[in-house]
Amino acid sequence: xxxxxxxxxxxxxxxxxxxxxxxxxxxxxxxxxxxxxxxxxxxxxxxxxxxxxxxxxxxxxxxxxxxxxxxxxxxxxxxxxxxxxxxxxxxxxxxxxxxxxxxxxxxxxxxxxxxxxxxxxxxxxxxxxxxxxxxxxxxxxxxxxxxxxxxxxxxxxxxxxxxx
Amino acid sequence: xxxxxxxxxxxxxxxxxxxxxxxxxxxxxxxxxxxxxxxxxxxxxxxxxxxxxxxxxxxxxxxxxxxxxxxxxxxxxxxxxxxxxxxxxxxxxxxxxxxxxxxxxxxxxxxxxxxxxxxxxxxxxxxxxxxxxxxxxxxxxxxxxxxxxxxxxxxxxxxxxxxxxxxxxxxxxxxxxxxxxxxxxxxxxxxxxxxxxxxxxxxxxxxxxxxxxxxxxxxxxxxxxxxxxxxxxxxxxxxxxxxxxxxxxxxxxxxxxxxxxxxxxxxxxxxxxxxxxxxxxxxxxxxxxxxxxxxxxxxxxxxxxxxxxxxxxxxxxxxxxxxxxxxxxxxxxxxxxxxxxxxxxxxxxxxxxxxxxxxxxxxxxxxxxxxxxxxxxxxxxxxxxxxxxxxxxxxxxxxxxxxxxxxxxxxxxxxxxxxxxxxx
Numbered sequence: 285x286x287x288x289x290x291x292x293x294x295x296x297x298x299x300x301x302x303x304x305x306x307x308x309x310x311x312x313x314x315x316x317x318x319x320x321x322x323x324x325x326x327x328x329x330x331x332x333x334x335x336x337x338x339x340x341x342x343x344x345x346x347x348x349x350x351x352x353x354x355x356x357x358x359x360x361x362x363x364x365x366x367x368x369x370x371x372x373x374x375x376x377x378x379x380x381x382x383x384x385x386x387x388x389x390x391x392x393x394x395x396x397x398x399x400x401x402x403x404x405x406x407x408x409x410x411x412x413x414x415x416x417x418x419x420x421x422x423x424x425x426x427x428x429x430x431x432x433x434x435x436x437x438x439x440x441x442x443x444x445x446x447x448x
Numbered sequence: 449x450x451x452x453x454x455x456x457x458x459x460x461x462x463x464x465x466x467x468x469x470x471x472x473x474x475x476x477x478x479x480x481x482x483x484x485x486x487x488x489x490x491x492x493x494x495x496x497x498x499x500x501x502x503x504x505x506x507x508x509x510x511x512x513x514x515x516x517x518x519x520x521x522x523x524x525x526x527x528x529x530x531x532x533x534x535x536x537x538x539x540x541x542x543x544x545x546x547x548x549x550x551x552x553x554x555x556x557x558x559x560x561x562x563x564x565x566x567x568x569x570x571x572x573x574x575x576x577x578x579x580x581x582x583x584x585x586x587x588x589x590x591x592x593x594x595x596x597x598x599x600x601x602x603x604x605x606x607x608x609x610x611x612x613x614x615x616x617x618x619x620x621x622x623x624x625x626x627x628x629x630x631x632x633x634x635x636x637x638x639x640x641x642x643x644x645x646x647x648x649x650x651x652x653x654x655x656x657x658x659x660x661x662x663x664x665x666x667x668x669x670x671x672x673x674x675x676x677x678x679x680x681x682x683x684x685x686x687x688x689x690x691x692x693x694x695x696x697x698x699x700x701x702x703x704x705x706x707x708x709x710x711x712x713x714x715x716x717x718x719x720x721x722x723x724x725x726x727x728x729x730x731x732x733x734x735x736x737x738x739x740x741x742x743x744x745x746x747x748x749x750x751x752x753x754x755x756x757x758x759x760x761x762x763x764x765x766x767x768x769x770x771x772x773x774x775x776x777x778x779x780x781x782x783x784x785x786x787x788x789x790x791x792x793x794x795x796x797x798x799x800x801x802x803x804x805x806x807x808x809x810x811x812x813x814x815x816x817x818x819x820x821x822x823x824x825x826x827x828x829x830x831x832x833x834x835x836x837x838x839x840x841x842x843x844x845x846x847x848x849x850x851x852x853x854x855x856x857x858x859x860x861x862x863x864x865x866x867x868x869x870x871x872x
Contacts, residue, residue: 397560
């Protein structure tokens with residue numbers, strides 16, 4: 285049997301790199317230090333894709349998000365922080381999925397359709413979470429935005445636990 | 449179809465930590481952005497927890513471009529998978545169960561896709577046919593839920609078989625040894641009589657045919673004498689194939705193993721011997737017993753062709769059955785006709801088969817050994833195995849057994865070389 289190459293698919297690598305670059309760009313616009321942290325995350329993530337290591341990819345995704353958190357700490361506009369964090373999560377998700385597809389099906393196999401569905405559904409779920417959160421934040425902008433967002437998070441955690 | 453319980457893939461492991469870290473950082477510094485990031489984390493955690501991997505109901509249909517191809521021809525396999533269940537399969541990974549004896553030469557026998565109920569996915573790949581009957585193993589489908597957090601493995605069966613019969617082409621005559629039957633054939637014996645090759649002259653006796661009287665000598669000296677020729681007779685040959693586990697040796701993954709080469713060579717020899725009027729039979733020496741009594745005729749040829757193609761004794765991978773060498777040898781000796789020669793096909797990878805060859809030769813079945821060489825000399829242990837095999841072959845030759853050491857060149861070339869050596 286012709287051996288399949290157990291490496292991440294090209295499509296998965298492209299999507300992950302794209303989201304990671306977007307995340308770096310968003311954080312760099314706000315704070316250079318945040319951009320630098322995210323840039324380091326991007327490098328680690330790409331290295332993880334190159335050697336098909338899920339551990340490196342998780343570390344890379346973590347560093348990307350650390351950059352987004354730092355930007356959030358500096359008090360940047362919430363929308364930019366949100367986009368940075370969301371694209372970071374999506375990059376990590378796409379990279380990790382590409383590695384598992386590569387392990388099971390190999391690089392030469394046609395895996396486009398399955399991966400597109402995975403990425404699109406992740407994007408939809410992430411955008412929904414961002415939209416709901418940001419809408420509540422904007423609606424409460426006149427009164428107590430922090431308290432309302434705080435309560436929203438607590439409520440979401442309670443809901444997730446109830447779903448379990 | 450068999451189901452396995454869904455398992456966690458840990459694809460989203462760690463997303464909770466993001467929510468927690470963002471929340472913990474946001475609380476003391478009062479940053480709404482961080483709370484919102486925590487909300488993204490919680491959203492994805494909920495997504496990962498939402499829904500199990502669907503229980504897939506799939507039907508598989510394999511279409512071969514040719515179901516009984518000739519050896520080494522390319523067969524395109526088109527696999528169509530239909531989602532007959534009611535659940536959408538957002539992440540479906542298909543791995544086809546290509547038979548172990550076949551190799552995929554173009555494309556991959558895999559596909560990653562998503563299928564709604566009632567929809568189909570198709571993929572195709574090319575395999576190179578090898579001798580034998582190959583049955584496809586179940587297709588393995590890995591189903592994940594949309595988030596990829598849960599995974600379930602399903603095996604879908606669809607009986608597909610590819611039968612590939614060898615062509616039995618005679619490439620070259622196999623030189624036989626002197627043991628023959630009383631019937632006329634093409635093996636020159638030491639018996640004086642009618643034939644082609646000169647044997648001796650003797651005094652004329654009444655009743656000798658006039659055509660064999662040496663008239664030249666009569667003209668010279670006035671004495672009548674008769675010329676005798678070597679009688680040509682047919683032989684009975686049993687092609688014995690070593691199919692023990694020790695014979696399944698190959699230099700590397702790509703090259704056919706020694707049993708495969710033995711079976712190919714036996715097919716050639718069978719056809720060549722049958723067309724010269726000899727009686728040919730086939731036997732295996734291994735865990736799976738196979739015996740085809742020596743005979744002649746077209747029907748016999750067809751039987752042998754089927755036997756060499758898909759008898760379990762000659763399968764491409766070793767049999768799992770236990771092997772009792774002395775019982776097998778005793779049974780083989782009982783079955784062998786007294787005047788049968790043996791052509792043994794064996795890589796001679798151990799001492800035991802060499803002693804079997806010596807014993808069969810000593811029992812009066814003159815033995816010719818055709819030995820496909822599976823050794824390589826790339827590392828010390830391999831080189832040692834090659835030396836050991838050379839020693840065994842030398843010992844067999846010193847016992848008067850004809851040995852053809854069949855390397856990488858075609859068998860016909862080795863046969864021609866050996867025939868030149870033996871006739872000298």
